[in-house]
Amino acid sequence: MAPRTHRTFDALVAEAEAASVDGWDFSWFEGRATEARPSWGYARSMGERMARATAALDIQTGGGEILAGVAELPKLTVATEGWPPNVAKATELLRPRGVAVVADEEEPPLPFADGTFDLVVSRHPVRTYWDEIARVLSPGGRYFSQQVGPSSVFEVVEYFLGPQSEQTRNSRHPDQARAAAEKAGLEIVDLRSERLRIEFFDIGAVVHFLRKVIWMVPGFTVEEYRPRLAELHREIEAEGPFVAHSTRFLIEARKPA
Template identity: 75%
Template sequence: MTPHFDQLVAEAESVSVDGWEFSWLDGRATEQRPSWGYQRLLGERLAGVQAALDIQTGGGEVLAGAGVLPPLMVATESWPPNVAKATRLLHPKGAVVVADPDEPPLPFGDEAFDLVTSRHPVTVWWAEIARVLRPGGAYFSQQVGPASVFELVEYFLGPQPEEVRRGRHPDDAVAAAAAAGLEVVDLRSERLRTEFHDIGAVIYFLRKVIWMVPGFTVHQYRDRLRELHERIGREGPFVANTARFLIEARKPGR
């Protein structure tokens, strides 16, 4: 028997959204993963450097699972609950977690790191990344691409203008990297299938990924949520397309 709408809503509203792992969605939503395997590639790069910086680390889950960390490993995060979670997870592995507002400047000296990484950054301050990289160092990042999960965004917000749909385009990242003096040495992009199997999964996702539907609350969108709950009951999972791209950019050596 399908759980009642109010039961699903209450459950999804009460669960913690701290950190950056989505295990609560197991069995309730599925997301196709990019073919390149970011965490594996991250581990390979971390193994070859002496000093690395992970920007916007979330709860530290991705970095913690990447394998052996370099002798100097620093992670930054802006949201206090995530700072605390990342500290608990990464300190035993020898990494330092720094609370940082995700605005320039980065709280580090020039040419401090061999490698700068970030998975799904909200913003990318390319000039700052270039500044803290040593000559020959690299920036390695998996990012959200254009119009990602916009089937869900537009269900709540209506059709979005083309300039919004085009935001986060990989071509713009390449241009911004070049403007900061970095050379892009790898760029890959994919569109992937995401399915939401119940309305609780939708609510949890929008509570956690807060920029998808800014200011989202169940109270504000209750009627649309109920309509979507009924639609899922009739037609099956709500399907959206996720956009991801992988970018690696190198700072020229001296």
């Protein structure tokens, strides 16, 4: 357990509100929150596939942090991103590596010709357009992705929004991804999931999380949720970290040769 800060509610919230939420870098949470990582090691596994590819596409690259960490990139490597601050950050980070960053609205169609890539990757896509992935993959090409699973961090979601429907809780289920991939004509090579422990050590970490992962509590603002945040702050101070659980699944699919 991280040490208690004993800082005031207002100080913790103000610090979290002032922090930048650009990119997909979670280093701000160091000492403030922890999350267990999936056993498969997405970044390492993705890097291994990149080293064998000839043309690769990273969809919804965020700030480009994961792709920038790959040791050996294909000669043709392209990344897409829809949020302007992230496009700028990814371009700055990836251009020196020879990666073309394309500003894309993240709605079909992908701005690439049929069969362009032998590897398409994506970490935590908001939505997966399987038909488009199948279209831009070359025969024998593969899609490799780590995705958010059902009811992920719903302890936080339901603390602020109340109980969610079973339909909402079960959305993003890996079985749905399997069915959609197969409907698009892809063959499933690997599919596995894990449930992982998260601990928030102070209310600032919760605020920063909700500002950064904006789909958890849509339209979240400190002002609107201040009473509930203050209540959670008191609980953390009295009882220790607020515990939640993320769900992740890994899916790899192949386009028939």
